[in-house]
Amino acid sequence: MATSLFFHAFFSSQVMNFNASQVTMLSNLRMGINWRSWLKHGSNLRLMILVLWLCCYVNVGDGQTIGDTSKFDNSSVLYNSTSTLIRELGNKAKFCVKDRDTDWNRAFNFSSNLRFLYSCQKTKGGGIERRICGAAEMKFYLDAFLNKTHKIKNTEYLQPNVNCNRTSWPSGCEPGWGCSTLSPTEPVNQLQNHTQFPQRTENCMACCEGFFCPRGLTCMIPCPLGAHCPLATLNQTTSLCEPYSYQLPPGQPNHTCGGANVWADIGSSSEVFCPAGSYCPTTDTKLACDKGHYCRKGSTSEILCSKFTSCKRNSEKQNMEAIGIMVIVVVSAILLIIYCCSGKILTKRERRQAESREAAVKKAKAHQRWKSAREGAKTHLSEIRTQIGRTFPGQRSDHDGDTDKMWRRGDSSDMSKHSSPASASSAQSSYYDIEVDAAAVSNERASLEIEGNRVEKQSLPKTKKTRTQIYKYAYDRIEKEKSMEQENSNLNFSGIVSMATNTETRKRPLLELSFKDLTLTLKSNGKHVLRCVTGTMQPGRITAVMGPSGAGKTSLLNALAGKAVGCKLSGSMLINGKPDSIHSYKKIIGFVPQDDVVHGNLTVEENFWFHAKCRLPAGLSKAEKVLVVERIIDSLGLQAVRNSLVGTVEKRGISGGQKKRVNVGLEMVMEPSVLFLDEPTSGLDSASSQLLLRALRHEALEGVNICMVVHQPSYTLFKTFNDLVLLAKGGLTVYHGSVDEVEEYFSGLGINVPDRINPPDYYIDVLEGIVTSMGDSVGYKELPERWNRHKGYSVPSDIDTNPIIRHNFLKSRDLSHRRTPLMLQQYKYFLGRFASSTT
Numbered sequence: 001m002a003t004s005l006f007f008h009a010f011f012s013s014q015v016m017n018f019n020a021s022q023v024t025m026l027s028n029l030r031m032g033i034n035w036r037s038w039l040k041h042g043s044n045l046r047l048m049i050l051v052l053w054l055c056c057y058v059n060v061g062d063g064q065t066i067g068d069t070s071k072f073d074n075s076s077v078l079y080n081s082t083s084t085l086i087r088e089l090g091n092k093a094k095f096c097v098k099d100r101d102t103d104w105n106r107a108f109n110f111s112s113n114l115r116f117l118y119s120c121q122k123t124k125g126g127g128i129e130r131r132i133c134g135a136a137e138m139k140f141y142l143d144a145f146l147n148k149t150h151k152i153k154n155t156e157y158l159q160p161n162v163n164c165n166r167t168s169w170p171s172g173c174e175p176g177w178g179c180s181t182l183s184p185t186e187p188v189n190q191l192q193n194h195t196q197f198p199q200r201t202e203n204c205m206a207c208c209e210g211f212f213c214p215r216g217l218t219c220m221i222p223c224p225l226g227a228h229c230p231l232a233t234l235n236q237t238t239s240l241c242e243p244y245s246y247q248l249p250p251g252q253p254n255h256t257c258g259g260a261n262v263w264a265d266i267g268s269s270s271e272v273f274c275p276a277g278s279y280c281p282t283t284d285t286k287l288a289c290d291k292g293h294y295c296r297k298g299s300t301s302e303i304l305c306s307k308f309t310s311c312k313r314n315s316e317k318q319n320m321e322a323i324g325i326m327v328i329v330v331v332s333a334i335l336l337i338i339y340c341c342s343g344k345i346l347t348k349r350e351r352r353q354a355e356s357r358e359a360a361v362k363k364a365k366a367h368q369r370w371k372s373a374r375e376g377a378k379t380h381l382s383e384i385r386t387q388i389g390r391t392f393p394g395q396r397s398d399h400d401g402d403t404d405k406m407w408r409r410g411d412s413s414d415m416s417k418h419s420s421p422a423s424a425s426s427a428q429s430s431y432y433d434i435e436v437d438a439a440a441v442s443n444e445r446a447s448l449e450i451e452g453n454r455v456e457k458q459s460l461p462k463t464k465k466t467r468t469q470i471y472k473y474a475y476d477r478i479e480k481e482k483s484m485e486q487e488n489s490n491l492n493f494s495g496i497v498s499m500a501t502n503t504e505t506r507k508r509p510l511l512e513l514s515f516k517d518l519t520l521t522l523k524s525n526g527k528h529v530l531r532c533v534t535g536t537m538q539p540g541r542i543t544a545v546m547g548p549s550g551a552g553k554t555s556l557l558n559a560l561a562g563k564a565v566g567c568k569l570s571g572s573m574l575i576n577g578k579p580d581s582i583h584s585y586k587k588i589i590g591f592v593p594q595d596d597v598v599h600g601n602l603t604v605e606e607n608f609w610f611h612a613k614c615r616l617p618a619g620l621s622k623a624e625k626v627l628v629v630e631r632i633i634d635s636l637g638l639q640a641v642r643n644s645l646v647g648t649v650e651k652r653g654i655s656g657g658q659k660k661r662v663n664v665g666l667e668m669v670m671e672p673s674v675l676f677l678d679e680p681t682s683g684l685d686s687a688s689s690q691l692l693l694r695a696l697r698h699e700a701l702e703g704v705n706i707c708m709v710v711h712q713p714s715y716t717l718f719k720t721f722n723d724l725v726l727l728a729k730g731g732l733t734v735y736h737g738s739v740d741e742v743e744e745y746f747s748g749l750g751i752n753v754p755d756r757i758n759p760p761d762y763y764i765d766v767l768e769g770i771v772t773s774m775g776d777s778v779g780y781k782e783l784p785e786r787w788n789r790h791k792g793y794s795v796p797s798d799i800d801t802n803p804i805i806r807h808n809f810l811k812s813r814d815l816s817h818r819r820t821p822l823m824l825q826q827y828k829y830f831l832g833r834f835a836s837s838t839t
């Protein structure tokens, strides 16, 4: 700030007629705010300051620019040749010291500083020009001023020189005073000399206004514009020459206060600068800033206040209160408007979105109806054709083409020509049937064609721009997928796999997980959570993991998903038949934990969108993202609550079952290849569970490998799964295979599900050891070993002790020796608890 002020004051002088390049240079300097760091750049820069200063000093004549532009442009010339430079400056200085008044008047026409010199000359007699510092003195002073280590301060002396030293100390050496050269006839050429001081001890007097005379120099230096350098007056109380802070020399009663004594940067001494609230058009004039204007420190002119600001008299800065208040009012008004209208805007937006969505659904469905009607008509026609072919076996081959043509033309007279009367009448009636059907179809077609054609055209638009177009595209695809799903609803496994591998429907990579002797051991106590679990989970299939509580179902899911923490995992795992780390596939593996991870303060749709934006590939188009989100909302049956808040503990939102579905949907959004779900149907009624399973089935049709822990599924739900993993306590496998074969397997072991008992419930009861009346069947403790032997897997050593199977998980602690604390002990506990509760 101080520096910029200084430069502003210094370089904004109107008296300097700098040419363009100089102005550029100077303005650059003005921009270089950090004066101190600027000075650090060494002697060349200091020299440059000297040049600028002297340019100001000597740039006076005839409306011309003094100083060669090339000197400024060509820095090597300027900086590297000090002697040339000083000689140059000396030449200019010569111009300053012209004797004739008329020349002065003309030369200093625009120079405020030197105009004072002129007035000074007028009032104090001739020879005043001989009191201005020459090149050597200027260099001497500026070097001392800018010297970093020995920077002179107000009170300090300059180093001794030819005029001011211990043996010679004329009164001009005092601050605020200056002297003239020895003889009025001494050639002014000496002033150009940058190494030699002129003898300047004569005719000592007070420094002129607008100039300053530093202590230790007997010459005058012009104050920079923006400074205020009036003559000092003696303050009798403080004995200081004010506004400066030097004292009169002791023992010289006739010595008076002179002019300014320092030229200092504003940081160390601000008295030479025009004060804030005033402006100094010249270095001896200080005027108060008018009302409606403001003046910063060091101003040479007053600045007009901007609109909406106020400036009192003597203002240092603009009063921006009015603008501030206006800004606050405007911002508050805008916020208020936004607050008031946001609800309406959002509702309107939602309504529009809903409208465009509904229109898209309607059109997509219409299109689908039209397509199925067309297909129906085609099938019907081919059936009739076959019928007629059978009725006229001999003629069929001859007239097939003609008949087809006739049908196409609808020409019944031609038909009768080509058939016998009896058969013709039967054919006629069939033909009428077709006509009626065709008419019905064409009626529907007529009503739907326009829409249908439009949808057909838009089913894969090149650029999906508008919201309606995007929704149309999405719902057209969804309806198409639905109809395909319906067609393939009774597919067997190979059909599902072929559909999953169909490139038209499949977009995701298929992942098959195979694991062998998977053993999970707790690091803390070495307990086995899973033991020698072997099996395969295939893409396009839903595997249910079941077992008694604590059997290790969640642990199995965690182990397969690479999420087991605090455990040691052993065994091998193959991904698509290759040994690989499951962590490499984490971006395409979804995991739905037991607890809900939905954001309660967002709506259902917002939750899905949040996940879609975060987890789907960044390059996926908006239309594709809309398709993903809409497909999930649709398949999970969440259309009705899509705009409802999910809800939190404090704020009621959608139902628990809906929340569960949203929870699953969040993982479906990322379009995973493998989806693990930990008890997604817990707490859901049968209908909701089935709805969820239907959505998962849809995912499986796309080739997703789904593995889910499930508790007590209904028989219908149980039959929805493709595979089953049954775990016994201790993480041992009891069964891993197709759901359709589980009953057969257990029957082989003598475990038959009684009538009216749900098989999965029965098997869990058996594994819990609840079912006791199993006759001659295998004991439940033997089941893991039986399974391993049945499949030819390795049997864990500690259970391979047929017929006695010892499982650490089956060992129960003998509690017969348990002793409860005695009365005294219990009383002690009570006292201890009482004491801790009172403190």
Ligand SMILES: Nc1ncnc2c1ncn2[C@@H]1O[C@H](COP(=O)(O)OP(=O)(O)OP(=O)(O)O)[C@@H](O)[C@H]1O
Pocket (backbone or CB within 6 Å): 522, 529, 547, 548, 549, 550, 551, 552, 553, 554, 555, 556, 565, 566, 567
């Ligand atoms: N990180 C762990 N630290 C301590 N114990 C663990 C850890 N992981 C699993 N267990 C223990 O392993 C056993 C199996 O736990 P897991 O959660 O897999 O059972 P689960 O079959 O899913 O049970 P539930 O049906 O009740 O949810 C439990 O006894 C559990 O305490």
